[in-house]
Amino acid sequence: MSWPRDDAKLERVRSLMAEADLDALVVRAPDNVLYLTNFWPMKGYDAVVFPRDGDPTLICLEASADDAARNAWTGDVRFFAGYDAADPRPPFARTLDLARDAAKDHARVGVELSLGTQASDRMVGEPTTFTREWFDAFPNAADAAPLLARARALKTEQEIERMRLANAIAAAAMEHVRRELRPGMKESEAAALWEGFVHGEGTGWKGKVELALGYSLVWSGPGIRTFTATADRPVQEHEPTLFEIWVCADGYWCDHTKNVCPGDLTQGYIDVEERLMAVYTYIIDWLAPGASLAELDVLVRAGLADAGYPGQPSHPICHGVGARAHEPPYAHQAGGGTIEEGMVLAIEPGVYWDGGGGLRVEDNFLITAVGAEKLSSFPDGIVVG
Numbered sequence: 001m002s003w004p005r006d007d008a009k010l011e012r013v014r015s016l017m018a019e020a021d022l023d024a025l026v027v028r029a030p031d032n033v034l035y036l037t038n039f040w041p042m043k044g045y046d047a048v049v050f051p052r053d054g055d056p057t058l059i060c061l062e063a064s065a066d067d068a069a070r071n072a073w074t075g076d077v078r079f080f081a082g083y084d085a086a087d088p089r090p091p092f093a094r095t096l097d098l099a100r101d102a103a104k105d106h107a108r109v110g111v112e113l114s115l116g117t118q119a120s121d122r123m124v125g126e127p128t129t130f131t132r133e134w135f136d137a138f139p140n141a142a143d144a145a146p147l148l149a150r151a152r153a154l155k156t157e158q159e160i161e162r163m164r165l166a167n168a169i170a171a172a173a174m175e176h177v178r179r180e181l182r183p184g185m186k187e188s189e190a191a192a193l194w195e196g197f198v199h200g201e202g203t204g205w206k207g208k209v210e211l212a213l214g215y216s217l218v219w220s221g222p223g224i225r226t227f228t229a230t231a232d233r234p235v236q237e238h239e240p241t242l243f244e245i246w247v248c249a250d251g252y253w254c255d256h257t258k259n260v261c262p263g264d265l266t267q268g269y270i271d272v273e274e275r276l277m278a279v280y281t282y283i284i285d286w287l288a289p290g291a292s293l294a295e296l297d298v299l300v301r302a303g304l305a306d307a308g309y310p311g312q313p314s315h316p317i318c319h320g321v322g323a324r325a326h327e328p329p330y331a332h333q334a335g336g337g338t339i340e341e342g343m344v345l346a347i348e349p350g351v352y353w354d355g356g357g358g359l360r361v362e363d364n365f366l367i368t369a370v371g372a373e374k375l376s377s378f379p380d381g382i383v384v385g
Contacts, residue, residue, distance in 0.1 A: 003038055003349035005073040008156045010036070016147045017052045025050040025107035025144045026099055028092075028130065031114065031323040034251040039072040040211075042197040044121035044128030045080075045091045050101040057102040059095050078102065094129060096223040100137050110144030111135065119251070119324040130164040135155075147327040153320055154342035160199040160366060162252040162324070163344060163373060167203035167364060168211055171378040174258050176201075177384055179361060181262050183237035187230050190241055198258050207250045213327075222356035226315055236265055236328035240382045242360060246325045253325040254375065255346045257362035259382040260283055269382065272351060277381050279347055280361050287365060287372035289341040293318070293331040295319035296339070300349050313360070316380075321346050321364050343367045344375070 014037065017025065020337065027033060028047045034040045036050045036056050045291070047065070049057040056074045061082055068077050080094035081087075103109050113135065120127045135141075176197045181190055195214040202212025219225065221236035235241050240259040247254050265273070283300055300317045304310075318331035321344050328347075329337050339345070345367065350360030361380045365372040 002071055003162070005038075005042070005156060006156050008157045008160065009151070010073075012154070013050070013148070014052050016151055016342060020110070020147055022108050022142060022144070023052055023111045024103055024109045025148070026103050026109050026138060026141070027144065027148070028095070028134065029115055030101075030114055030121045031327075031374040033249050034119075034321050035148070035152060036226070037072050038072055039064075039068050040120045040251040042067070042326055043082075043091070044124055045082075047099045049096050049106075051106060058104065059098045061091065065311050067201055086350075093130070093133070096134055096137055099319070103138070105257065108140075108142065108144040109138055110147060110280055111138050111142065112145045112148070113143040114145045117326070118243060119248070119253070119325070124213065128201055137285050145152050151331055152322055152327060153158055153303070154340060155344055155366075159252065160344070160349055162249065163254060163364070165205060166212075166247040166249040166252055166254040167198060167247035167256075167375040168258055169198055169205055169209070169249060169378070170214075171376045172201065173197040173214065173247075174243065174245075174256075174378045178260050179244070181235060181241060181242065181260050184207050185235045187218045187220055187223060187234045187235065187241070188232055190243075191216045191230050193243060194218070194243060202247065202249065211250060213248045215246040215248075218242070219244075224226065224351055224358045224360075225356050226313070228348075229351050235262065237261075238266050239269055239357070240265070240359065244362075245362070248325070251323055253321055253323070254364050255319075255321050255325045255362065256361045257348060257350070258380075259361070261384045263384075265384060266381060269359070275309070276304075276351060276361060277358055279307060280347070280380065281381045283347060283349070284365065284372050287339060287345070287347075287367060288314065289339060289367060289369065291339045291365070293329055293339060294333050294335055294383070297331040297333040297335075301333070302351060304351060306356060309351040312352065313348075314352065315348075315350070317347065317349050319346050320344065331379045338365055341367050343368055345372075
């Protein structure tokens with residue numbers, strides 16, 4: 001949907017460009033196009049030339065002209081055809097022609113040289129990635145990826161409002177699952193319950209969301225383990241079903257892990273929940289501006305080791321969330337950086353057992369002057385019944 005131009009966000013980017021002595025950014029990652037223009041590309045063929053002075057140039061697929069007119073914060077929109085009868089090249093080759101022309105008068109530009117991941121476009125299923133031709137077109141460019149990561153780490157009021165929408169949709173979908181989850185249901189059916197609610201009810205949410213998409217990994221009982229796909233394993237009656245879930249609402253994300261058990265919990269899961277939640281609660285109370293990201297990682301892992309789970313978890317325990325589900329900053333004991341007011345962090349400690357089973361909890365927290373504000377209304381821990 002249309003949002004007022006977020007001048008606080010754009011001025012922060014321009015301030016960082018001045019520090020780096022950059023005249024313009026030339027970006028193609030869909031999340032960075034969204035961040036700088038409020039236009040979320042359909043196919044990922046689009047780009048933006050964002051100058052330090054003057055209006056950005058949005059380079060846009062012709063078929064998305066109505067989307068751009070409704071949402072983009074710039075009036076300088078240049079279109080290219082998805083199919084050109086005289087040009088056999090793929091569409092993003094025409095994107096590059098327009099980007100090169102829009103950037104030609106800028107002496108020093110930055111492109112996303114070290115970008116490792118990107119959020120997908122609205123089509124999602126077939127992401128468009130960079131080619132060598134794109135980078136060769138700007139041979140003297142600086143790396144714009146660190147600059148954009150710095151800018152994006154601190155959220156504006158508008159960004160926080162947009163992320164609250166994603167969090168609200170995710171929580172409502174979990175309440176729906178909580179009512180419908182049954183023992184013996186396939187993990188994939190449980191995932192479909194959640195994803196269907198997000199897309200069906202989240203699209204048009206409170207008149208503020210044009211498109212909501214949900215992504216999930218769902219595992220139950222002994223199926224709980226990291227980095228595995230949802231399968232046809234049955235939902236367990238007395239063990240949690242873990243929902244590793246993401247909602248994208250018009251390009252802004254949330255990232256949660258929630259747990260639901262349709263029957264009474266086994267004693268083993270009662271014990272692990274109590275220990276894990278003690279570490280989680282301590283860490284949330286500890287979060288504050290100025291705290292060390294490295295110390296955050298150390299404290300979580302030490303707390304889990306003291307609780308009887310040394311070496312856990314087997315994945316990072318903190319990352320930023322915003323126009324991607326996973327973005328800087330990241331917490332690592334061998335890294336650096338501090339927690340700052342305005343960051344939104346996903347905190348996700350977990351423990352996993354050999355052979356399958358375990359538990360993870362995760363929510364998104366806005367760092368305020370006085371601590372951390374939980375953004376989702378759905379409970380942490382294991383929700384029973």
